Amino acid sequence: MYVAVKGGETAIAHSLDLVADKRRGDRDVPEVSLEQIDQQLGLAVDRVMTEGSCYDRNLAALAIKQARGDLIEAIFLLRAYRTTLPRFGASEPLDTSRMVAQRRISSTFKDVPGGQVLGPTYDYTHRLLDFSLAASGERPVAPTAPASADIALPRVGDILQRDGLLEPPPPPADVDASDLTREPLVLPASRPLRLQNLARGDEGFLLALGYSTQRGYGNNHPFVGEIRYGHVPVSFVPEELGFAIEIGEIEVTECDMVNQFAGSHDVPPQFTRGYGLAFGHAERKAMAMALVDRALRADELGEAATSPAQDEEFVLAHSDNVEGSGFVQHLKLPHYVDFQSELVVVRMLRAEVEKRRAQTALSQAAE
Amino acid sequence: MPDTIPRPDINPTDSTSQDGAYNYAYLDEQTKRMIRRAILKAVAVPGYQVPFGGREMPLPYGWGTGGIQVTAAIIGREDTLKVIDQGADDTTNAVSIRRFFATVAQVATTTHTEEATIIQTRHRVPETPLTDGQILVFQVPIPEPLRMLEPRETETRTLHALSEYGVMQVSLYESIARHGRIAKTYNYPVMVNGRYIMSPSPIPKFDNPKLDRSAALQLYGAGREKRIYAVPPHTSVKSLDFDDHPFEIETWTECCALCGSTESFLDEMIVDDAGKRLFVCSDTDYCESRR
Amino acid sequence: MSAPLLSARDVTRRFGGRIACRDVSFDLWPGEVLGIVGESGSGKTTLLNCLAGRLLPDGGSVAYETKSAGTVDVHRLSEARRRLLARTEWGFVNQDAREGLRMGVSAGANIGERLMAVGARHYGEIRGQAADWMARVEIDADRLDDRPTSFSGGMRQRLQIARNLVSNPRLVFMDEPTGGLDVSVQARILDLLRGLVEGLHLSAVLVTHDLGVARLLTHRLMVMQGGTVVEQGLTDQVLDDPQHAYTQMLVASILPV
Numbered sequence: 023m024y025v026a027v028k029g030g031e032t033a034i035a036h037s038l039d040l041v042a043d044k045r046r047g048d049r050d051v052p053e054v055s056l057e058q059i060d061q062q063l064g065l066a067v068d069r070v071m072t073e074g075s076c077y078d079r080n081l082a083a084l085a086i087k088q089a090r091g092d093l094i095e096a097i098f099l100l101r102a103y104r105t106t107l108p109r110f111g112a113s114e115p116l117d118t119s120r121m122v123a124q125r126r127i128s129s130t131f132k133d134v135p136g137g138q139v140l141g142p143t144y145d146y147t148h149r150l151l152d153f154s155l156a157a158s159g160e161r162p163v164a165p166t167a168p169a170s171a172d173i174a175l176p177r178v179g180d181i182l183q184r185d186g187l188l189e190p191p192p193p194p195a196d197v198d199a200s201d202l203t204r205e206p207l208v209l210p211a212s213r214p215l216r217l218q219n220l221a222r223g224d225e226g227f228l229l230a231l232g233y234s235t236q237r238g239y240g241n242n243h244p245f246v247g248e249i250r251y252g253h254v255p256v257s258f259v260p261e262e263l264g265f266a267i268e269i270g271e272i273e274v275t276e277c278d279m280v281n282q283f284a285g286s287h288d289v290p291p292q293f294t295r296g297y298g299l300a301f302g303h304a305e306r307k308a309m310a311m312a313l314v315d316r317a318l319r320a321d322e323l324g325e326a327a328t329s330p331a332q333d334e335e336f337v338l339a340h341s342d343n344v345e346g347s348g349f350v351q352h353l354k355l356p357h358y359v360d361f362q363s364e365l366v367v368v369r370m371l372r373a374e375v376e377k378r379r380a381q382t383a384l385s386q387a388a389e
Numbered sequence: 390m391p392d393t394i395p396r397p398d399i400n401p402t403d404s405t406s407q408d409g410a411y412n413y414a415y416l417d418e419q420t421k422r423m424i425r426r427a428i429l430k431a432v433a434v435p436g437y438q439v440p441f442g443g444r445e446m447p448l449p450y451g452w453g454t455g456g457i458q459v460t461a462a463i464i465g466r467e468d469t470l471k472v473i474d475q476g477a478d479d480t481t482n483a484v485s486i487r488r489f490f491a492t493v494a495q496v497a498t499t500t501h502t503e504e505a506t507i508i509q510t511r512h513r514v515p516e517t518p519l520t521d522g523q524i525l526v527f528q529v530p531i532p533e534p535l536r537m538l539e540p541r542e543t544e545t546r547t548l549h550a551l552s553e554y555g556v557m558q559v560s561l562y563e564s565i566a567r568h569g570r571i572a573k574t575y576n577y578p579v580m581v582n583g584r585y586i587m588s589p590s591p592i593p594k595f596d597n598p599k600l601d602r603s604a605a606l607q608l609y610g611a612g613r614e615k616r617i618y619a620v621p622p623h624t625s626v627k628s629l630d631f632d633d634h635p636f637e638i639e640t641w642t643e644c645c646a647l648c649g650s651t652e653s654f655l656d657e658m659i660v661d662d663a664g665k666r667l668f669v670c671s672d673t674d675y676c677e678s679r680r
Numbered sequence: 681m682s683a684p685l686l687s688a689r690d691v692t693r694r695f696g697g698r699i700a701c702r703d704v705s706f707d708l709w710p711g712e713v714l715g716i717v718g719e720s721g722s723g724k725t726t727l728l729n730c731l732a733g734r735l736l737p738d739g740g741s742v743a744y745e746t747k748s749a750g751t752v753d754v755h756r757l758s759e760a761r762r763r764l765l766a767r768t769e770w771g772f773v774n775q776d777a778r779e780g781l782r783m784g785v786s787a788g789a790n791i792g793e794r795l796m797a798v799g800a801r802h803y804g805e806i807r808g809q810a811a812d813w814m815a816r817v818e819i820d821a822d823r824l825d826d827r828p829t830s831f832s833g834g835m836r837q838r839l840q841i842a843r844n845l846v847s848n849p850r851l852v853f854m855d856e857p858t859g860g861l862d863v864s865v866q867a868r869i870l871d872l873l874r875g876l877v878e879g880l881h882l883s884a885v886l887v888t889h890d891l892g893v894a895r896l897l898t899h900r901l902m903v904m905q906g907g908t909v910v911e912q913g914l915t916d917q918v919l920d921d922p923q924h925a926y927t928q929m930l931v932a933s934i935l936p937v
Contacts, residue, residue, distance in 0.1 A: 417919070419926075513916065550760075551759075551760045551763060551764075553763065553797065554791075554797075554918050555767075555793050555794070555796050555797030558796035558797075558801075559782070559785055559789045559792070559793050559796060560785075562785075562788070562792055562796065563785045563786055563789045565803055566745060566786050566788055566789065566807075566824075566825045567786075567825070628845075630905045631801055631802060631803040632803075633802050633803050633804050636801050667755045
């Protein structure tokens with residue numbers, strides 16, 4: 023006798039207990055702290071802040087801990103928390119020329135005013151697993167020259183622009199203040215809106231798309247004009263004061279790509295730009311973002327848009343890994359009613375084919 | 390423009406969840422207001438998809454965030470909430486969402502359709518006819534009925550604006566040419582108020598007739614795609630078809646093994662290793678009320 | 681006193697610094713077929729797209745005499761009206777049939793679409809009309825439910841023609857309708873086109889680089905070189921007695937058969 027199964031609530035409660043238990047793991051192993059995650063897994067924290075669209079190292083570290091290191095799950099947690107936060111305004115645009123840079127490089131010239139500051143990066147390491155890290159032990163602190171806002175690091179872009187070789191960035195008046203975390207994406211999108219979407223887009227997705235452009239799917243001959251990483255002050259104009267005050271500083275990574283030159287009937291050829299920005303130290307993300315930004319400017323620059331990275335609807339609609347993860351994984355939800363409908367139709371069609379076959383066999387036998 | 394209206398302090402009498410950290414029904418008042426404006430627009434233009442600034446919710450996209458945001462925007466202390474998934478009150482998704490609102494909205498919940506003022510549903514319409522004053526909130530994965538025929542949002546928006554629905558009729562023609570019948574069985578497209586083609590969400594076509602001139606208000610929320618649409622009470626909702634291939638709903642030769650109904654949508658259950666099958670009402674409340 | 685069906689005045693279009701077509705003017709009368717010939721790069725396809733409302737000219741205008749709403753400026757119409765016109769009173773036959781067909785649906789659906797777009801709702805009747813047209817363009821009736829992916833190039837082109845003509849358009853734009861097809865297939869399609877155009881009293885603007893096609897199908901001819909019209913007139917006159925050096929060269933370079 024079939025009895026409808028009950029007890030869904032209890033099963034869920036047990037599942038929640040199990041996942042909390044699994045998250046903690048072996049109780050004999052020391053619990054990881056948020057400070058440890060922030061300090062020693064800092065690049066994970068950077069990514070979660072960037073794609074979670076929320077600059078708070080502590081919250082990001084907590085999300086990573088709660089998500090057992092699943093960064094997309096952590097990004098989701100941080101974004102859901104962000105939904106509950108009050109908004110009291112928008113900052114002034116970041117002025118990255120005021121950055122106190124820990125790292126600043128350019129591939130377009132061997133040497134640039136202010137120098138090539140290598141800073142902390144895995145770029146020059148050999149990818150050999152360091153088994154000494156398996157044991158904990160003290161490391162010597164690396165000697166550093168004092169980073170100072172006084173050391174001028176003029177932008178490579180400004181230098182190229184002065185000679186008219188590089189297109190100027192869009193004028194500030196055109197900046198669109200519509201906020202993707204509060205309003206839906208409207209297509210066709212302006213460049214500022216695209217950049218917002220890409221900034222919080224999945225690093226892997228953008229990496230693949232950027233990579234594809236380099237392999238010929240919409241190649242635009244990119245060069246790294248400049249990458250800089252460091253602290254930038256954040257300014258805000260409170261209504262009560264009417265002038266800007268600095269409310270803190272954040273770490274960002276900025277990438278200026280210099281791309282294939284365009285030119286029109288009225289404008290002589292010049293190099294074009296791609297731009298990428300991420301929280302913390304995230305060069306791969308900033309570079310991929312810049313490649314895709316440039317690819318999406320195909321229409322604007324009169325180029326044939328033939329490859330996926332140049333397809334605005336395709337890129338912007340699928341860059342959000344929280345949306346993607348949700349929809350892909352929602353297939354685990356019950357779909358038995360929809361499936362039932364499909365079963366009915368498939369059976370009916372099969373029955374009709376059988377009937378036709380039987381009729382054909384009959385009429386053949388009759389001959 | 391940046392939102393410079395300061396958020397009001399959380400009124401302790403309004404913050405009713407146990408840990409006191411969230412506004413009533415989770416969303417802040419500005420967001421609820423924004424969603425209600427979208428709902429009003431949607432009700433004013435039946436079947437038209439209104440973009441709205443959807444937020445990340447504590448449940449993933451694909452799990453009903455659109456429906457949750459619609460419910461959160463309209464729910465109040467006097468409401469009674471029912472949540473179903475595939476017609477059942479006790480599937481994991483329904484349980485999860487009901488618990489969510491019980492916590493953040495401190496609202497009474499029920500499994501009985503007649504007692505509910507708001508019913509949030511995934512993929513079914515209750516068998517019990519709805520009445521004046523009830524609101525049915527649908528969870529919608531893909532709000533655009535033309536999406537599988539035309540992937541580009543810019544193009545589908547234009548097609549709706551110009552009432553250029555030839556491509557949809559072509560897909561139905563093609564289905565008949567290929568299968569001898571319109572083979573679409575769920576998410577069956579409808580014409581609302583004689584103007585917009587709408588996706589009724591992935592309900593089985595069996596449920597489409599219930600939408601036509603329903604006494605209840607139908608609200609549809611798509612969280613990931615960020616669209617809200619609506620069908621006001623007593624509005625015409627017609628399933629698309631051809632004059633010589635009229636719309637038909639599913640039928641079963643079996644009846645419900647538990648309550649004997651011959652009029653409800655039946656789920657097929659495989660009950661033993663030999664593949665023995667039983668058919669049971671998908672709508673658990675309807676089925677129980679008959680026993 | 682009837683008005684011209686289509687009037688172009690000084691139509692000009694550039695791409696960056698390059699002139700694609702410049703100061704093209706003509707009148708097209710009901711029942712007339714106008715040919716535009718020239719080598720590739722002469723600007724003829726750009727001109728066609730400007731006339732059909734698909735490209736916005738940088739200068740000049742295009743006027744069309746509608747069935748019941750007077751004369752309209754093609755480029756100042758709302759997008760809604762232009763799209764409606766393109767589906768009802770106009771046709772556009774692309775060189776590559778794939779661009780003018782839905783490759784993923786059956787031949788019948790392709791032909792029936794314009795009927796369904798203006799409200800036809802009887803499957804049997806739509807199918808019947810589609811089958812009719814299959815016969816008229818000489819495609820085997822039992823291919824009605826097949827998709828164009830399984831059709832030869834010539835069959836696809838016939839299907840594209842049927843898809844356009846089912847709505848009884850008054851004006852058909854054609855861009856190299858037989859380009860890329862076998863010579864023998866070309867000949868049969870040209871015959872088909874000639875029969876349909878005459879039988880239905882269609883007006884047409886036909887772009888081709890093939891003077892033989894022009895000779896067979898068109899009443900009047902415009903010769904384009906480097907974006908400008910260097911000669912125009914009655915087809916037979918232009919081809920038998922070319923005045924402009926470029927036309928003479930074109931005519932002379934036809935291989936005698």
